[in-house]
Amino acid sequence: MKKHLYIAGNWEEASNDHPLVNSYTQKEIERIPLASAEQVERSLAAAEASFSETKKLSVGERKDILHDLHTLISHQEKEYAECISLESGKAYQSALGEVKRALATLELCSEELNTFSERIKIQPKNTSHSVVYGYFPIGPVLGITPFNFPLNLVMHKLAPALAVGNPIIIKAALDTPGPAMMLARDIGKTAWPKKALSVLTCKHEQSETLVKDDRIKKLSFTGSAEVGWKLKTLAGKKKVTLELGGNAGVILCDDANVHRAAKVLAMGAFGNAGQSCISTQHILVQDSIYETFLTLFVEETNKLMVGDPLEPTIHIGTMIHEKAASKVESWIEEALQAGASAVLRGKREGNLLWPTILKNVPHHAKLFQEEVFGPVVHVSSFSKVEKAFDLLNASRYGLSAAVWTEDEKRKELAFSTLEYGQVIVNDSSSFRDDAAPYGGVKDSGIGREGPHFAMREMCEIKALVQFRNQ
Template sequence: MKLWINGDWVPGARRVKLHNPYNGEVLAEVGYASVEQAELAIETAATAFESFRSVPAHKRSSILYQVADLLERRSDEAAHIIALEAAKPIQAAQAEIARTVQTYLFAAEAARGIRGETVPMDAAPRGEGRTAYMTREPVGVVSAITPFNFPFNLVAHKVGPAIAAGNTIVLKPAEQTPLSALFLAELFEEAGLPAGVLNIIPGEGKELGETLVSHPRVAFVTFTGSPDVGKQIRAMAGLRKVTLELGSNAPLIIDRGFTEMELAKIADEAAIGAFAYNGQACISVQRIVVHEELAEPFAKLMAERALALQTGDPLHEGTAITPLINEKAADRLKGWLQTAVERGAALHCGGEFKNNLMTPAVLTGVPEDAELSCEEAFGPVVAISSFTDWREAMEQANRSRYGLQAGVFTKDMEKALMAARELQAGGVLINDIPTFRLDHMPYGGLKDSGTGREGVRYAVEDMTEPKLVSFRSGFYEI
């Protein structure tokens, strides 16, 4: 596989074997970009921007509509790619493609909906005789760095809004999932996207990161990944605009007063939120804070659901749990789990490892300063604790350096309003798990969870700059 620069397939500076996380088989030899090729991609995008910025909104919208249609037609092929290179269960991969189609449709609609506003100049003294409006213009070259866990949809959340706004893009996909990104080149070419608007350069983040962030022709950086890398990007970006989505250890709070049937229904959703795609999602349910009256039965319900999940081949329809993305991730979780148990946590089920595959784990009594409580696990593990007072539950949820999304189940409106007001998160979902996301809603976090918002319309706003235009009348009158 080669790089995609200026509408052509370009050999990489070196070739790297891409392995299937499930069985270790070589999937492809991927061309990796050098720093010089990254610079070429950026310069290419900057040149393309000179003309693409003037492409009318209806044409940008039409291209995005066509990409959505082409992806839907090839959805089985695209899902198969995800299952192979990311070891995502095929049903989850199919669901991701369906969401990605929607994301490009939202982008197509957003391209036609970029609006400004009039400014009442005469609201201030000396403003008389002036008429003004504010418009929005594309920022220029967008540098996009994406993770492995949603290799189609998280790319769409960067590429779609960038094109909708009239920008050009240089995309560096995650090392483990370049095939999904390169697949898009075919779709955009067929849809009629001008050469140079989208450039895709697989490569190592450590090698290309500084160029992608600090090159003088880059106007905007959008990154999804770890807080440590996000802070480095922020430091290198200077005055450039950045959107950083940096993960979480999402809390779910469950109030008292639920029947046995209702609690089981909540457990069904919480198990999906905690264990879907091995918990490798930024808003995976990781910490569950349950009223003391329900904590013990809820832990039992979660363990039952964890034990019922089938492990195995991502391409098999019934598979729910597959290997973690690599050995490093498995070793990290194995160490964190061992530390939590050594410090007194009770392991109710799971936590067994076979190579990179981890069986879903449910724990109680995890110390708040243990990694499984205070860091992002990014694995199939959930820590359950209890509370007595509702304010105590808020405090437990907020004792985290992250603040992406939080979920709350309660029948008490006053408690729901308190949670909406007090929880320190970019999104508070009442009677829902924090893993819930629609692709048009604003999505982003506080604290170490990042800055800026995704959700197509909100990303388009970030990827445009406001410009004031003022007309003065009567100046030449005699």
Template sequence: MLEKSYPYYLANKAQTSKEMMDVTDKYTGKRATRVAVPDAAAVEKAIAAAVKATVPMREFKPWARQAVLQHCADRFEARREELAYALCVEAGKPIKDSDGEVTRLIETFRIAAEEAVRINGETINLEIAKRLDGYHGYTKRVPLGPVSFITPFNFPLNLVAHKVAPAIAAGCPFVLKPAERTPIGSLIIGEILAETDLPKGAFSILNLDGKHASPLVEDPRFKLLSFTGSQIGWDLKTKAGHKKVTLELGGNAACIVDADQASKLDKVVERIIFGAFYQSGQSCISVQRIYVHESIYDELKRKLVNATKKLKSGDPKKKDTFIGPMIDEVAATRLHDWIEEARKAGAKLLCGGKRTGAMLEATLMENVPETAKVNRMEVFGPFALLAPFKTFDDVVSMVNDSDYGLQAGIFTDSLNHAMRAWNELDQGGVIVNDIPSFRVDNMPYGGAKYSGIGREGVKYAIDDMSELRLMVIRDL
């Protein structure tokens, strides 16, 4: 069971409030718990506290930052079942996948603990001409100062971890606004952070709705805004002023299955099924477009449809459930309408397509028009389309014909095709012999085009949350 209510966190301390916000069980639709909502004065206090904590956090030694991160990872492990259950309830994520996200939460904090003590600079040889004899250059990285974070509902533990853990490792105080529909995981993280000896004001976690979160975007005292979510991120960037901005804004992930995969289709299908329908497709790198060489198209389609029809939908608290609810009925209705729009425009429904409340069946379509929303937009739900291709040049053009460019996958035995995919696909990452939905928490992660700017992955986020400072020494 969840707690009856949860506080917010202001300058490292739990706070209650007269105003409360309901958090629903995404499967039953009933209220599961309530969270305290801060007022405008609390938001100002959080920002002021982060500013005041700038120097103490900068002076908080790397070994001490590492100890905080290690403590958090240990406590997450001790509270694994509680975190997984809370995630299952608040996000509707099947319990086995919820447990997997707790594992990634722990791994992300452990990676950050390792990185905290190896944020290094370099020695630069400046004696590149006779006139520069006796000059020596040195660099180091210094924390930016206060940073603000806005996170989405779909990975409310690990996507929070990818902002919070690097901030601690880098020495930056932060203010976090978790997703309104899934704040509980963030608040448990806050409870554990409050057990540590982080300097006062090092963190605040505020349960705000979008309209009251503008100071996290616009206040010039923040030196960086890191936002993960929808295309509204571009609007936030225009309001952010002079601060650095990193955006992870989703994708329309394509997966290529090359002609030489005929003997491996069972393995390929297994991975595509996971990539397309894991967590009801509510992932920025969910497999949405599947491009298959024409010589194996019919066979892969048959296997994929059969496997999709066998997926178990229902209560995410049951261990054998693969497809749980979407985040709410509005989201499910939106995608169902897009599917119907494509069907009426000539697309063929291969399986699925039915909706009951927030539950939408795992859906496959083919012959989808190029202009259909399910082809052009990010579906963010349990849907994928199939299309055949003739040549590798054709499929490169098909993948790149998108406003998004987060990650792509390619199943191939051809080193030439793998290298061409890496060189020619306009994506933040290319995954060879696996799905675009693959992510390890120490790798650079981010996209091109509408998919955003900047990179996450602990080391790369630390780089964004710090700046390079140069010192030049001249011999006298």
């Protein structure tokens, strides 16, 4: 479908535009409209005005809207997946998996509504009063989403907003706006109030206008730490959720299943060309299994197919653009110049980067300290598990970490010790269950997504306190 702005139920063009480029062919697909200040203002005005309608929708009406949207998407899984692959360079099979995850996110929001509107009773100390509380929609929500999961990360903002009865404005990623525009088209076929949804593409100036505006009551942002924390300073008194970057580490203890770990972590590190905030970037392996794991890990990595993302046999597609690919190459070179060695050095063709595995990366290198967001992983060894925990905790990020062990005490120690929003056991750091609370600590953000949690963060809690006649 041709890309237009979706403003309060209407498709519009704009006087300024931006090239949408296929990251594999590096050829322009079409021009993307950039919302003007006047179009942003109309989106805000419509969101504010429509709240009086959306907050009155019954639970049954909201469940019907979510169900109808689920039906529409499920009949177009292939079309959504192709759009994701075409614009982002994500391998088609992974894109299809993203569509299925988005459908699951919708289902979770609908299921959450079964109990969401119930009043919760509290037993007060003062027995002359009764107390109940409930969740009430907060008002217009602004969702700002990145390029790397252009459907499911939009859904994690959109579906909770619809579920609780909040109007929402989506600022879609300039590099991958198509899935969000397709969602707007399909929501327009449901009973959701037309003025209560706008999907925009715009430059930073207009994004900041949206963030600053007091008519927006909740900001949900997924993206880089640098941009996210800046937007928080602009957001004023509104509620804010930030899901930001990571530098995910995985610890393999001496009782780990190294064969399964090698296979799982190869995709965990290099799937989506490493362009995930929870992509495995550092693997710490206990001394006694280090060499065995490294050999198996290289073998499994070499099995991954790199190429045209629309080909169904491909595992790894492209970097999003040339600038991103060049940055990753420069970080690899910096690490090698600083003393790291390449176990497997991936080549580059255009925006395709083959996987790279390094060892002995110095702690001061960018690859050790920061989020590379590319198909690179570095491997190191450790003797004592506690030292590995300390090394991961030294990071300024805290989004996702993983530990491989069969020992229950080690699992519990990891859960209680690691300073991360989620701790994964016997799987990749890149695993996310869409029902779980998801978010980070330290520079990785504040607040939590996941339908149960996002829906409540898009509400105000209100208490009803009544005097009881004796």
